[in-house]
């Protein structure tokens with residue numbers, strides 16, 4: 001199942017720099033592992049914003065929820081999810 005996910009990150013202004021750096025490092029490690037596993041298909045920065053657009057390929061809505069809520073930055077993100085299905089005019093399948 002494919003999902004389009006937008007994550008807007010908002011770290012508290014008063015968060016110590018070392019705590020923010022640790023969270024970002026942990027987020028990056030998990031994001032890269034999930035990309036290697038094929039679950040986090042695309043990860044794009046939205047230009048000019050501390051936000052990203054991602055495509056996830058997971059087995060269920062429950063799996064997506066578990067994955068998103070396990071992200072180290074989850075407490076500091078507003079997340080919007082859109083489930084995707086194949087468009088009848090698309091020349092691509094879900095694997096490309």
Ligand SMILES: O=C(O)CC1=CCC(=O)O1
Nearest residue numbers: 009027028031050051052
């Ligand atoms: O910086 C972001 O957009 C939040 C984030 C998601 C995965 C990652 O490594 O950072």
